[in-house]
Every structure is written in structure tokens, then in C-alpha cells.
Amino acid sequence: MRLREATTAEIKATALKHMASSGTAAISLRAIARDMGMTAGAIYSYFDTRDNLVSVLIADVYSGLADTLEAAIEACPKDDAAAQVLAFGQAYRNWAVNNPEEFRLVYGDAVPDYQPPEGGAAAEAEHRSCAVLTGIVAAGWPKAQHLYIGSDHSWSDFDPAFAELIRQSFPDLPPAAVALSLRLWGRMHGLVSLEVYGHLRPQVQDPQKLYRTELVDLSKSLGHVPVGDSPSVVSV
Amino acid sequence: MRLREATTAEIKATALKHMASSGTAAISLRAIARDMGMTAGAIYSYFDTRDNLVSVLIADVYSGLADTLEAAIEACPKDDAAAQVLAFGQAYRNWAVNNPEEFRLVYGDAVPDYQPPEGGAAAEAEHRSCAVLTGIVAAGWPKAQHLYIGSDHSWSDFDPAFAELIRQSFPDLPPAAVALSLRLWGRMHGLVSLEVYGHLRPQVQDPQKLYRTELVDLSKSLGHVPVGDSPSVVSV
DNA sequence: TGGCCTAATAAACAGTGTTCACTCTTTATG
DNA sequence: CATAAAGAGTGAACACTGTTTATTAGGCCA
Numbered sequence: 403m404r405l406r407e408a409t410t411a412e413i414k415a416t417a418l419k420h421m422a423s424s425g426t427a428a429i430s431l432r433a434i435a436r437d438m439g440m441t442a443g444a445i446y447s448y449f450d451t452r453d454n455l456v457s458v459l460i461a462d463v464y465s466g467l468a469d470t471l472e473a474a475i476e477a478c479p480k481d482d483a484a485a486q487v488l489a490f491g492q493a494y495r496n497w498a499v500n501n502p503e504e505f506r507l508v509y510g511d512a513v514p515d516y517q518p519p520e521g522g523a524a525a526e527a528e529h530r531s532c533a534v535l536t537g538i539v540a541a542g543w544p545k546a547q548h549l550y551i552g553s554d555h556s557w558s559d560f561d562p563a564f565a566e567l568i569r570q571s572f573p574d575l576p577p578a579a580v581a582l583s584l585r586l587w588g589r590m591h592g593l594v595s596l597e598v599y600g601h602l603r604p605q606v607q608d609p610q611k612l613y614r615t616e617l618v619d620l621s622k623s624l625g626h627v628p629v630g631d632s633p634s635v636v637s638v
Numbered sequence: 639m640r641l642r643e644a645t646t647a648e649i650k651a652t653a654l655k656h657m658a659s660s661g662t663a664a665i666s667l668r669a670i671a672r673d674m675g676m677t678a679g680a681i682y683s684y685f686d687t688r689d690n691l692v693s694v695l696i697a698d699v700y701s702g703l704a705d706t707l708e709a710a711i712e713a714c715p716k717d718d719a720a721a722q723v724l725a726f727g728q729a730y731r732n733w734a735v736n737n738p739e740e741f742r743l744v745y746g747d748a749v750p751d752y753q754p755p756e757g758g759a760a761a762e763a764e765h766r767s768c769a770v771l772t773g774i775v776a777a778g779w780p781k782a783q784h785l786y787i788g789s790d791h792s793w794s795d796f797d798p799a800f801a802e803l804i805r806q807s808f809p810d811l812p813p814a815a816v817a818l819s820l821r822l823w824g825r826m827h828g829l830v831s832l833e834v835y836g837h838l839r840p841q842v843q844d845p846q847k848l849y850r851t852e853l854v855d856l857s858k859s860l861g862h863v864p865v866g867d868s869p870s871v872v873s874v
Numbered sequence: 875t876g877g878c879c880t881a882a883t884a885a886a887c888a889g890t891g892t893t894c895a896c897t898c899t900t901t902a903t904g
Numbered sequence: 905c906a907t908a909a910a911g912a913g914t915g916a917a918c919a920c921t922g923t924t925t926a927t928t929a930g931g932c933c934a
Contacts, residue, residue, distance in 0.1 A: 406911090426747075431891065442891075444913050452891060509835060510746045511662075525840060532841060555851070564841045584842065585829070585852050592828025593821070599745060604761060605768060605800045606820060615791070616821050619859075645881095667922065678922075680882050688922060 410448050412438060417459055421503045426510075429456065456507075461523035463504045468530040470497050475534060483542025484626035490538060491590050491617040495610075498594045505598050509591070529564070532587065533571060538624075539583040540572045545625035546582075553578035582623060589620055646684050648674060653695055657739050662746075665692065692743075697759035699740045704766040706733050711770060719778025720862035726774060727826050727853040731846075734830045741834050745827070765800070768823065769807060774860075775819040776808045781861035782818075789814035818859060825856055 416437050420428045431452055432442040449455040474493035478486045498505040508524075539546070555577040557565045568580055593616055596602045597609045606612055618628055652673050656664045667688055668678040685691040710729035714722045734741040744760075775782070791813040793801045804816055829852055832838045833845045842848055854864055 409912090430889085432889080440912095441914055443893080443915080446892075447912065506747060509831075509837065511742060511835065528837065528840065553851075555847075559843050559847055561839075561841050561843060581848055581851060584838070584848060585855070588829035588832055588852065589825050590828065591832055592826065593824035595745075595831055596824055596827055599747065601745065601764065602820070603797075604764065605797050607795050607797060611791075611795055612817055612820060615789075615817060616824065619821070623855075642880095666920090668920080676881095677883055679884085679924080682923080683881065 406448075413445060413448055413455070414459060414462065417455065418463075418504075421459075421507065422501075426503055426507050429459070431455075457522055457524065460508055461527060464508050464524050464527035465530075467497055467504075467508065468527045468534070471531055471534050475538065481541060483538050483545070483624045484621040486538045486541065487586065487621050487624060488617050490535060491613070491620065494590050495594050495597075495613055498598050502598050505595075509595060510599075529567065532564075532583070533568075535587055536568060536572065536575070536580060536583040539579050539586070540575050542624035542626070543575065543579050546623065547576075547579070549623070549625060550578040550582065553581070555581040586620060586623065589616065642684075649681060649684055649691070650695060650698065653691060654699075657695075657743065658737075662739055662743050665695070667691075693758055693760070696744055697763060700744050700760050700763035701766075703733055703740075703744065704763045704770070707767055707770050711774065717777060719774050719781070719860045720857040722774045722777065723822065723857050723860060724853050726771060727849075727856065730826050731830050731833075731849055734834050738834050741831075745831060746835075765803065768800075768819070769804075771823055772804060772808065772811070772816060772819040775815050775822070776811050778860035778862070779811065779815050782859065783812075783815070785859070785861060786814040786818065789817070791817045822856060822859065825852065 413434060416434045417429050420430070420433060420437070429452075431445050435442045435445055445455070449458070471490060471493055474489045475486045478489050553576075557569075557577050559577060560568075560580060565577075565580075568575065572579075593602070593609070593613050597613075602609045602612075621628070649670060652670045653665050656666070656669060656673070665688075667681050671678045671681055681691070685694070707726060707729055710725045711722045714725050789812075793805075793813050795813060796804075796816060801813075801816075804811065808815075829838070829845070829849050833849075838845045838848075857864070
């Protein structure tokens, strides 16, 4: 039935609308139903439970983030890992700052009592995002690997399924590179999540500038040597 | 009244107990009161509102974290910035991993509809934690400053009150060093918050190892040159 | 004893997720 | 054409939440 899909989509859209305007905690079945001219109980023919709806929302939003990230590096030269990591980093922060509630939904636990299921659809989007970053590291690895000759990381450090997935896409990539890509993710996520959750504003006037400094320093992890001494060469 | 203080403390303790066992969303006035053999309404003679109670809890917990961090670097040689930053980083992660609900309370927005007040008691603990990290950077700055000669950071990048506070404690420290300390905080926070929120486990078998690698790399930002090539020299 | 303050209560209000018996409409089949 | 089946939605109920308010019990002091 087309109508069923349409209603499902409308429920999700309404939920996201409420979330964007009133915060993640405002995802209330009753409020959604009221907004749509229905009853709360009616939603249960589309989603088993509220957590189920939230799970689907998280998967959708996360998938949208993955799209954004993929699109961001798509516009970069394929062999310029430094440009790619800068683009990725900027896209990550821009998305988070412009969609703070979505960010909280995906990376926080804003929804009361919600417990994420094992390996849901969200896991797929997470793997996609990770893969994008790993692709960047893979592109820059020839120039970067000399920085990690002493690394003691091995494939057993990672989840077997994840490691297998990575090795399929990038057969020649060593575990040290995978560790690097996860660390890069962590570095970006740190400043961004501090900012989104309001822990940077009290101290920093311009979080973007601080973040840009971090990104430039971060690009050095890929063997990139910035032209000139000033980070102002970075296009934002 | 002594009795009043005791009851206030018991309310806070009960709230923290519930939070630790059933998550941050379980901070329910009714549940707390039930546990204490009172009525929910009675709590309102001790705390104006639930958000008020949460604010006090956050301040307490954050203050405890600051104590932990201060104690961690207290045990380090005063002039060894690298050892200090490693100790700080390990203490930060250990605290977060061992007290995930406290971490979520302070750095997330786990409590539904809670809005943090401007410059509450939590801000003081945040400044304390920042100051600890800035102290580490200050200790290592003589050996590290050559890495940041091209920095274009200025005092105007920071909040005036925060900048003034820093300059009182560390008169000779340039703004680039303050930016560095905030970035170090961000780097630690990134991997830790990803881990606490469950975004690392699906990919990484041993988050601690990844984090240690990051810490070692991070100590290089302070001009530290690790002995040997292996990060195994780091005492955990 | 009378007055006062404080702590605590019970009941109410509006909101939440969830379930369930029931209705109405549409669709397909004998 | 008539009848059965399935789909979609309702409205009332249950147990829970934070919060407010009127009211009561107990201690303290003059």
C-alpha cells in the first residue's frame, strides 16, 4: 500500500519536525499524533513501540549524515588526502552545528529510557561514515605510513566483522591505518560534541577557528605539510 | 538546621544511586521520595524544582571529576608535562568508563527537558578542569612553543572572563597555548565520549589501546619525544 | 495554653507510553 | 450482489511522570 508508506513517512517527518524545534525529548507519540490529527494508539500500527520509531529515526538521520560526508569528499581531488580530511572535518562540524538535535539524537542519549538495539540499521550508517574516513586515510597512507612504523596495532584490536569489512574495501591497508582513522574520527568528534553540548562557548569565542586549527594539525597525521606557517590557507 | 542538611544530602545521594543503577533518566522525584519513605511533594522544600536538583547533582559530580583530575597529576613530577598529560588523559577516561552515568550527566543531556543555567556552580568545576589542563600545557610550554610559532590565535578568540582567569594563573602563557589546551581536551573527550556512548565497541575490541595510542601522539603536541618507537613505554 | 514555623501529606492536573475492545471503511471473494 | 476479511483509527483505561495547593501533625518559644 502506498498510503501506508506515506503515513509512515509523515510520522517520521513530524517526529523530526518536533525534534528540531523542541528538542529530542519532544518526540512524543501523543504530540505527533495530535499534530497529524490522529490518536497516539494509531501510531502503533506503524511502529511497534516508541523506541522502534526512535531507532528508525536514528538510522535515517545517521544515513543522512553519511550522505553529507560522502558528498563532501566527493568534491575533492581523489589523491589529495589532506584536502579530503579537511572537507570531511568541516562537513562533520557544519552538520552538527546546523542540526544539533540530530547530532544529539545520533551521538547522545537524548531520548529517555531508549536503548539502542544490537546491530540495527544505524550500525550500517556508522560503518558507512567510518568507511569514508578510512578511505581518506587509505588515499593518504603512502605519504603517511612513515609516521607509523612503530605502531603495535594488529587486526585483533578490532571487531572481526568490522576488520573483514575494511579489508574487503582496502586490501593493502595495515591495522595502524584503521586505528588512525578511528582516532581522526575521535579528534573531530571531541571538539564538535563539546561545542554542541555547550561546553566550549563559555570559554571560546569562536569555536570554528579552534576547530580549524585542530583540523590543520590533524591533516599532518596524514603526512600533510601545510603551505606556509599560517593555517589561513585552509579553505572553509 | 543540621537535619535539613542531612535530608538534602540524602536526597542527592539517593538520586545518584538511582542514576548509577538505572540511568540518568531514572532521576525521578517520586522514585527518590518513595525510596526515602517520603512523598514527592516533600522534596520541593529542599529543591525549587527538579531541574534545580539536577543542576546541583551536575555541579557535585563535575566537582568530583575535577578533584580526580587534580589528584591524578598531583602524583606526577612537576616539570614533566608529558607524564602529566598522560596521567590526566588516563584519569579522564578511567573516570568516564567507571562512571558512565555521571559522564552522561555532565557532558550529555540525558535528563529530559533539562536546561543548564547560565554560569551555575557547574561552570566553576569546568573552569577548574580546564585550569588543570592549562597548567600542564604551561609546564610543557618551554619545550613545546617551537611547534606553534605560526599560530594566529589571540586573546580575543576566547571569552574575556576566561582569558582573564587564565592570565592571572599563568601570566606568561600565550593564547596559542590556551588553544592547545582546549584542543587537547577535545582530543581526549572525543574518543572517550564515543566509547561511553557505545560508538566504539562495534568497531574496536580494545578502546583502551586505541586511546593510549592517541595519548602518546597527543603528548608529542607538548614537544615530548617518546623513548623508543613503541607506545608500550606508557605506564597505565 | 496559644501562636508560629516547618515538614510532610494527599489529592488534583496535565502530560507521557502502552494496551485493548470496538467501529468504520475498503477490498476481495464465493 | 452479498458476505467475509483485513486495515486503519478511535477512545477509554492503566500506570507513570513533574508540579501545585490545601491541609495536617509536631516541635519550639513566649
